[in-house]
Amino acid sequence: MSKRIILGAVAILLVIASAYAAFFIAPEERTMGVIQRIFYFHVASAWAGFTAFFLCFIGNLLYVWKRAQKYDWLAVSGAEVGLAFTTVVLITGPIWAHPVWGIWWTWDARLTSTFVLWLLYVSYLLLRTLVEEPDRRALLSSLFGIFAFIDVPLVFGAIRWWRTQHPQPVIAGGQGSGLEPTMKAVFFFSAFAMHVFMAFLVTERYALEKMQTETDFLAREVEAQ
Amino acid sequence: MSLFSNTAVLLSKELRTEFRSRELLTTTVVFILVVLILFSFAISPTTEESREFGPGLLWLAILFAASLMLQPCFLREQSNDTLSSLRLAVSDPFSIFLAKLVANTLFLLLTELIMLPFFAIFYNVPILPEFPWLLLVLFLGSLGISVAGTALSAISAQARMRELLLPLLLLPLLTPVLVVSATVTVSLFERDPIVKGKGIAFLAVFDVVFLTALWLFGEYLLEE
Numbered sequence: 001m002s003k004r005i006i007l008g009a010v011a012i013l014l015v016i017a018s019a020y021a022a023f024f025i026a027p028e029e030r031t032m033g034v035i036q037r038i039f040y041f042h043v044a045s046a047w048a049g050f051t052a053f054f055l056c057f058i059g060n061l062l063y064v065w066k067r068a069q070k071y072d073w074l075a076v077s078g079a080e081v082g083l084a085f086t087t088v089v090l091i092t093g094p095i096w097a098h099p100v101w102g103i104w105w106t107w108d109a110r111l112t113s114t115f116v117l118w119l120l121y122v123s124y125l126l127l128r129t130l131v132e133e134p135d136r137r138a139l140l141s142s143l144f145g146i147f148a149f150i151d152v153p154l155v156f157g158a159i160r161w162w163r164t165q166h167p168q169p170v171i172a173g174g175q176g177s178g179l180e181p182t183m184k185a186v187f188f189f190s191a192f193a194m195h196v197f198m199a200f201l202v203t204e205r206y207a208l209e210k211m212q213t214e215t216d217f218l219a220r221e222v223e224a225q
Numbered sequence: 226m227s228l229f230s231n232t233a234v235l236l237s238k239e240l241r242t243e244f245r246s247r248e249l250l251t252t253t254v255v256f257i258l259v260v261l262i263l264f265s266f267a268i269s270p271t272t273e274e275s276r277e278f279g280p281g282l283l284w285l286a287i288l289f290a291a292s293l294m295l296q297p298c299f300l301r302e303q304s305n306d307t308l309s310s311l312r313l314a315v316s317d318p319f320s321i322f323l324a325k326l327v328a329n330t331l332f333l334l335l336t337e338l339i340m341l342p343f344f345a346i347f348y349n350v351p352i353l354p355e356f357p358w359l360l361l362v363l364f365l366g367s368l369g370i371s372v373a374g375t376a377l378s379a380i381s382a383q384a385r386m387r388e389l390l391l392p393l394l395l396l397p398l399l400t401p402v403l404v405v406s407a408t409v410t411v412s413l414f415e416r417d418p419i420v421k422g423k424g425i426a427f428l429a430v431f432d433v434v435f436l437t438a439l440w441l442f443g444e445y446l447l448e449e
Binding site: 064130140157 | 380393400
């Protein structure tokens with residue numbers, strides 16, 4: 001119990017600190033101005049969301065292999081938390097794009113593939129609501145989760161056929177890319193904070209799913225008596 | 226070797242079931258026809274626009290039709306309670322999937338071939354000059370749709386609201402096939418060799434990736 005409270009407190013403090021850093025420590029970008037500061041929040045959430053989906057994929061694989069309920073709990077926690085972070089990405093993106101590009105949305109490669117990723121995990125969670133029996137639900141959704149995760153690089157590859165309008169990769173991109181050192185430090189700090197926050201949410205969701213399974217089990221025991 | 230002989234027997238069973246009634250084929254052909262006509266009403270394109278948008282609309286119609294056509298694939302086995310006998314009859318459950326996906330690919334290709342002349346006339350698209358390439362794209366795209374669709378119809382058959390669920394699971398998963406097939410089909414009419422080569426390679430990669438995934442995980446889909 002206390003461990004969870006500590007992790008939660010650390011996560012929230014880190015997110016507050018990263019917001020402070022993004023607003024007051026990072027220098028102002030020359031052409032975009034203050035709106036660029038959303039980048040620390042937007043990209044950090046994207047990274048944390050992808051990590052959460054990766055956790056879901058690991059849970060899916062392990063469930064198919066080992067058939068222990070805890071892996072299914074991990075998978076559903078990863079999918080839900082990842083979906084929340086991806087939703088943040090899809091909301092903060094247009095907020096930035098409107099003043100900078102002049103439009104809210106464009107069918108560019110990264111926007112579109114993030115949106116398809118979001119849809120795939122919505123389908124994953126939808127599938128889970130439509131299968132009653134817990135073991136069957138865990139197995140079927142794990143298999144769909146595996147197919148969906150395999151699909152992600154293909155979606156991204158396919159959509160790159162369209163001309164892309166998204167800014168070129170700034171981190172680990174080609175020549176001429178890269179961030180000013182303070183910006184870079186603030187960004188990596190934000191990414192770290194978001195990951196801790198994501199880990200906190202996943203552990204909370206995992207505990208909730210575990211409790212839910214236990215109460216379902218108890219309810220059935222009582223009914224049987 | 227038994228994988229292929231089993232698959233051949235199961236495939237002939239699938240084909241015989243369908244050609245006795247021809248239910249799937251007729252409904253799918255009519256469905257695609259209706260959708261193509263409705264698209265044209267909805268956007269009333271000029272000649273140039275219809276060449277530009279036509280292939281995308283055609284692939285969209287194929288995708289929607291496939292998501293309907295793949296419904297009975299496992300549902301039929303389930304309602305007749307034949308799936309467990311099938312599982313007992315074959316040594317490798319992958320042959321069940323293989324037979325079904327080959328049958329689905331054939332059905333899709335057949336409907337597409339019936340639809341192509343209508344598409345060419347309605348959307349004023351010259352299909353003959355690049356016909357062999359068009360066939361190749363249709364084949365690779367339909368194979369991709371069938372591989373993913375057969376796997377997902379085994380999933381959706383075991384859930385509630387299965388008729389609605391299959392398109393919801395399948396359509397986002399097939400975005401790569403839709404994007405690439407439509408782009409390549411447009412490029413065929415514009416004679417763009419670079420897009421053509423790259424796109425066909427991409428479709429082949431998609432098919433191989435999902436075939437491998439189905440081969441690895443297929444047996445779990447049929448667990449009782």
